[in-house]
Amino acid sequence: MAATARQGRKNWVLSWLPAVVMAVVTVVDLTAGPGVGFLPLVSLGPAFAGLIGTWRRTALIGLVALLLCGGLGSYDGLFETRRGYTAMASVAGVTLAGVIAASMRGRREAELASVRSIAEVAQRVLLRPVPRSAGPLQVAVSYTSAVAEARIGSDLYEVVASPHGVRVIVGDVQGKGLAAVETAALVLGTFRETAHDEPDLAALAARLERSVAREVNGEKFVTAVLVEVRAEERAALVLNCGHPAPMRVRADGSVDFPRPPVYSLPLGLGIHGGEPPRAYRIDFAPGDQLLLYTDGVTEARDGAGAFFPLEDRADLLKAPEAEDALEALREDVVRHANGPLHDDAAMLLLRYWER
Structure with missing residues (x-):
């Protein structure tokens, strides 16, 4: 304003x-x-x-x-x-x-x-508006492009209410430009279809891996984190493919970054071997929040070259509305950078609430 x-x-x-x-x-x-x-x-x-x-x-x-x-x-x-x-x-x-x-x-x-x-x-086709609520979750999303006039970039996100629970993806395509946007569209299209079909989160990630590997032929990769939340469980399944770990903010205000037991390669690099991605369970109860983000957030630098201290800014997520909380965090990232961001920055906030 x-x-x-x-x-x-x-x-x-x-x-x-x-x-x-x-x-x-x-x-x-x-x-x-x-x-x-x-x-x-x-x-x-x-x-x-x-x-x-x-x-x-x-x-x-x-x-x-x-x-x-x-x-x-x-x-x-x-x-x-x-x-x-x-x-x-x-x-x-x-x-x-x-x-x-x-x-x-x-x-x-x-x-x-x-x-x-x-x-x-x-943008409306590639990054469709996410639902403000899905199952037991309040959802908010933020996307800040590194290019002043850009509307779309190489980061991606989606929320799907599937028969297997609410499934979420946040990812970051290597590189910039139209080629990166095409890869992001491929990942989102595959996720939107497969999220309804595959009952297992690891099988969903395997489908994503095959789609990316087939199209990019080892020349590009996509880091991604997938989350599944079911209404009857006070927990979330997380599957991480070379992406920054999500930030969990507990109802009591404590903050942590649940790490995967085994680190897997990003999507598109499966031809190089390594451990296949495995889902792991984390506690996620009413009042808790889970922030998924791309490295454009944590790697935003101030004038002295210091990275954005995401953990120290978790208190900005206390606003009653999820959208207001995420907007406050986004504005703080922009203030920290004190100018245009050097990389696209996407954030998706999941807030567990009971109706």
């Missing part, structure tokens, strides 16, 4: 800048007289308009600048020499350049708006 207000004030100042500049030049010219030679500076009006306004507004301001230049030139008697005509030519030339620049910028902005619209549609 504050950022939007600041942007609005900035746009207001910039929109009035051409008029203010021309007014200042007029006052200075009338005060100093014709001998100082301020008249050509009237062209600053259409020059600034071309940087921030439409081509029509730039042309209008240029016309006003030409009339102003002609009036001041006549008042100063400059048309008796070449100075008046030179000033008029300067204003006309800058106006023409400003109109061309504004027109080209308008086309680029229209193209960018089209790309954003397509990206938003792709």
Whole structure:
């Protein structure tokens, strides 16, 4: 909200800048007289308009600048020499350049708006809104892209209410760009289908492994953590494929990071051998919270190079609503980085509650 207000004030100042500049030049010219030679500076009006306004507004301001230049030139008697005509030519030339620049910028902005619209549609398909509640869980999700204009990236998440319980995945695809987005789409598509079919969480992970390995052929991998919560059990099954361990916040405020008994390779690297992923059970009772996240969160650095202290910020998750709690944590990560994040940061909060 504050950022939007600041942007609005900035746009207001910039929109009035051409008029203010021309007014200042007029006052200075009338005060100093014709001998100082301020008249050509009237062209600053259409020059600034071309940087921030439409081509029509730039042309209008240029016309006003030409009339102003002609009036001041006549008042100063400059048309008796070449100075008046030179000033008029300067204003006309800058106006023409400003109109061309504004027109080209308008086309680029229209193209960018089209790309954003397509990206938003792709985001809704790839990263669909998660349900706010699923079984015994309150759910909240946050995604912060490392690229200012990006809507989608290489991190992924999904929540599926399956016959086998509520199943969740959070993952991070190696690399960036469209290739990473394609791999993320593959993982999510496989998870959404398999989560309903496979009764065993390890079998679900094996299906994901085969899908990723078949498509990327060992050239890319995906770290992922899968969680399964059943309404009748006060526990969660966790399966970790080379991903950061989830953070558990107990009802009494204590914090820990349940580690897997055996570390497994990320999805897509099964051809290199290693231990197959195995699910492990952790206590997860009413009042507890489980935060799944990608390394863009814990590897966010401040100006001194210090990583984000996630464990020390667990108290931010005390807000009554899960979405408010996660938003507070996301804002703290951004403040810690004090600028754009160097990597996408996804977080998914599971809050166990009893109706």
